[in-house]
Amino acid sequence: MASSAPADETHFIAHKGHFRLFGLTLDDCIKVFFGGNAVISIIVLALITYFLFREGAGFFGDNRRNLEVYRQAGLEYVDFIRAQQDDHAALTRYLSDLRVRQVKFYTQEKKLSLAEANAAVAGFDEFAGQYGDAVDPIRSLVSDLTEQATAIKEKFNVMEDKKTERDQLVAAGQPAAAAKVVVVPVDFVAELKPILGTLPAYRDASADFAKRLAEVVSAAPAMPSLALQDRLERFRQLNAEYLAGFPAVLRNLETWDFRKPVPAAQAFMSFLFGREWLTASFWQDWYGVVPLLVGSIMVSLVALVLAVPLGVGAAIYVNQIASPIEQKFIKPCIEFISAIPSVVLGFFGIAVLGQALRALSQVKALSWVPGFPYSERLNILTAGCLLALIAVPTIFTLAEDALNNVPRSFKEASFALGATRLQTVIRIIVPASLSGIISAVLLGLGRVIGETMVVLLCAGNRIAIPDFTAGLAVITQPVHTMTGIIAQEMGEVVHGSIHYRALFVVGMLLFFLSLAINYAAQRIVRRYRIAIG
Amino acid sequence: MDTLAPAPTPQPPAASVPAVSAPAILPAPAGEILIDIDQVDFFYGASQALHNISLQIQEKKVTAFIGPSGCGKSTLLRCLNRMNDLIDGTRVAKGSIKIRGIDIHRPDVDVIELRKRVGMVFQKSNPFPKSIYENITYGLKLQGVRNQARLDEVVESSLRGAALWDEVKDRLHTSGLGLSGGQQQRLCIARAIAVEPEVILMDEPCSALDPVATAKVEELIQTLRARYTIVIVTHNMQQAARCSDKTAFFYMGKLIEYADTRNIFMNPANPQTEAYVSGRFG
Numbered sequence: 001m002a003s004s005a006p007a008d009e010t011h012f013i014a015h016k017g018h019f020r021l022f023g024l025t026l027d028d029c030i031k032v033f034f035g036g037n038a039v040i041s042i043i044v045l046a047l048i049t050y051f052l053f054r055e056g057a058g059f060f061g062d063n064r065r066n067l068e069v070y071r072q073a074g075l076e077y078v079d080f081i082r083a084q085q086d087d088h089a090a091l092t093r094y095l096s097d098l099r100v101r102q103v104k105f106y107t108q109e110k111k112l113s114l115a116e117a118n119a120a121v122a123g124f125d126e127f128a129g130q131y132g133d134a135v136d137p138i139r140s141l142v143s144d145l146t147e148q149a150t151a152i153k154e155k156f157n158v159m160e161d162k163k164t165e166r167d168q169l170v171a172a173g174q175p176a177a178a179a180k181v182v183v184v185p186v187d188f189v190a191e192l193k194p195i196l197g198t199l200p201a202y203r204d205a206s207a208d209f210a211k212r213l214a215e216v217v218s219a220a221p222a223m224p225s226l227a228l229q230d231r232l233e234r235f236r237q238l239n240a241e242y243l244a245g246f247p248a249v250l251r252n253l254e255t256w257d258f259r260k261p262v263p264a265a266q267a268f269m270s271f272l273f274g275r276e277w278l279t280a281s282f283w284q285d286w287y288g289v290v291p292l293l294v295g296s297i298m299v300s301l302v303a304l305v306l307a308v309p310l311g312v313g314a315a316i317y318v319n320q321i322a323s324p325i326e327q328k329f330i331k332p333c334i335e336f337i338s339a340i341p342s343v344v345l346g347f348f349g350i351a352v353l354g355q356a357l358r359a360l361s362q363v364k365a366l367s368w369v370p371g372f373p374y375s376e377r378l379n380i381l382t383a384g385c386l387l388a389l390i391a392v393p394t395i396f397t398l399a400e401d402a403l404n405n406v407p408r409s410f411k412e413a414s415f416a417l418g419a420t421r422l423q424t425v426i427r428i429i430v431p432a433s434l435s436g437i438i439s440a441v442l443l444g445l446g447r448v449i450g451e452t453m454v455v456l457l458c459a460g461n462r463i464a465i466p467d468f469t470a471g472l473a474v475i476t477q478p479v480h481t482m483t484g485i486i487a488q489e490m491g492e493v494v495h496g497s498i499h500y501r502a503l504f505v506v507g508m509l510l511f512f513l514s515l516a517i518n519y520a521a522q523r524i525v526r527r528y529r530i531a532i533g
Numbered sequence: 534m535d536t537l538a539p540a541p542t543p544q545p546p547a548a549s550v551p552a553v554s555a556p557a558i559l560p561a562p563a564g565e566i567l568i569d570i571d572q573v574d575f576f577y578g579a580s581q582a583l584h585n586i587s588l589q590i591q592e593k594k595v596t597a598f599i600g601p602s603g604c605g606k607s608t609l610l611r612c613l614n615r616m617n618d619l620i621d622g623t624r625v626a627k628g629s630i631k632i633r634g635i636d637i638h639r640p641d642v643d644v645i646e647l648r649k650r651v652g653m654v655f656q657k658s659n660p661f662p663k664s665i666y667e668n669i670t671y672g673l674k675l676q677g678v679r680n681q682a683r684l685d686e687v688v689e690s691s692l693r694g695a696a697l698w699d700e701v702k703d704r705l706h707t708s709g710l711g712l713s714g715g716q717q718q719r720l721c722i723a724r725a726i727a728v729e730p731e732v733i734l735m736d737e738p739c740s741a742l743d744p745v746a747t748a749k750v751e752e753l754i755q756t757l758r759a760r761y762t763i764v765i766v767t768h769n770m771q772q773a774a775r776c777s778d779k780t781a782f783f784y785m786g787k788l789i790e791y792a793d794t795r796n797i798f799m800n801p802a803n804p805q806t807e808a809y810v811s812g813r814f815g
Contacts, residue, residue: 323621324621407659409655409657409659410659410661410662411619412616412619412653412655412659413653413655413659413660413661413721413724414661414671415616415619415648416614416616416648416652416653416655416725417648417649417652417671417672417675417724417725417728418645418646418648418649418672418675418676418728419645419671419672419675420645423675427671427675428661431662431663432661432662
């Protein structure tokens, strides 16, 4: 044995690894190829995360400066008074609503003609007119102040632009040209003087305003019915609350100081809890994510409410009840839905579903459904229905996997104890696969929250928090979503502007949401595996 | 749906204490024929698994089915409570299986009721991923028993019946999957007897157990025979010899010999049986 070994050995070595590429054998090449692929995907993920954060992180500094200018240029001061004016406008709307109700009462209950009804509410009209006109002095004050504050902000913006220009010239190595750029510093103290000078005038106007409102309301005409009288009483109450808020406004104005610094946390808070997303406005831009977040969540919730019973139900049917032929038909059909491009679904949503749902909502027999009838074709409901269609394949496939993982012996044991098929499904199969089903639902949610095209096309794109006081009818209101806003606005923003960065931060938020959802789903699945043993 | 109950005394459906308390087992002397298998042919799709099997199983005896793998003994066992219905493409092509004279394949036989009367214990212990208590009460709850005292009572009596009570009485509400293999199998037996069946089918109940656990289950079978008719499929010939009264030997889907256990092992009539029980093939 030992004597023949050396010959064999050389034989082996001579023929091992004939092929070499950069000194690597074929085996090594294959290893590098596959390893490289794995590494590339990790690198790409890291790069995406890095850029998302790099572009987004600057937002908070920008937003803080944005808020500082808001304060320094006096916009905040003016907004105190403007809020007062806006609240008054809301009360005026309440009165117009009350008028509509009265006319309805006269025409429907008392069977008066429209002209007679209008005549009957003439006294009310006069009252409402007086109430509405009372705000005029305040309104003219606000409009003057608005002009002044806008002018200050404009000056500030010009200064900032000039500074940027100068800096760019310096950076480009043209100090001579840079020196020629004139930067006019804004003297906020001097600029704000005229604005702050209006305080005594406001004090008088506000006092007069309050007195006038109290007078007008005390002389309000009586209502023709008890229900309407209740509404008027409610109005009186609201008005009293409104008037009680006046001293606070005055106090805000008196103590207002443009030098007060904006805390860093507020730049963050005004994004996360800001109730307004307002861009490219002449007055002040707000980057509050709440309307978008609420929109995304509402649409996803509606989608889940529809998709969970459909997806899980179909999975239970296919896995437990269907015959092999049915299985062969149903499974590919449901899985095919995920192959439809979402933009095509969006088309379908606009052209068919939105139209059909609206027509359905106007059917008299269905008027008991909350929110029906409605006229806005594109809304939470339309988008939610389509997103449900997108979530169903995900939920179905994963839930079916979970059901499949339930050992067959559980099913047999249950049948052997005299359980019916339904009892077995409900008492054994579904509980045993519950965590798998929950994680399927979570992954469906992740799929839905990240979906863009459908919501952009079908959610209605109104940037406002939907009116939750409407109860369930809220789902017939249009919303805008986080994904939708990024897709819509990213193409139009100036690269590097605060708006651009704000969109990145919205992207970050989405990223975190998806991450959290996926993490939760994985955790649940892991626990479930242990439980089955 | 008609049930298997032969007596024309239907129980009031409103009773919160159904089948279990009522004497599901009609008083019959041991040795009377309970299950009558008559010339049964059975198919999995196109392949025939059982050929013309005729066999009579006596009440309150332990009947063992032995034979090499694939000989059809498990198939026949699963025919007795129609568990084969769960497998697509299976059918009993010929012959009949009668329990107390009623053909279990008759269209008006409720298979659910049949399975309540003919319980089953599987090869691999398969407690539900629920607590021990819930495992035992599962069958009763299916029948609508909600009375807590009654459930407690059945849990105790079933666990005692399966010789498991002393081991688990302090942890009834922990998961059944936390028990050892032998305990799990006895839990499955307790679960089966909780619904008071007449017949208990055991499909190689000890094949996954160690010798100590096997001994306990065999001991249990000896005590159960006083109350239940037991049909056991086993690969272990010593087991068949130790704990059965009658033994049936199957080979290639055919019943070769069926006789008292003593005769099968000591004095087999058929040379194939002799070859098998003496270990020359199988």
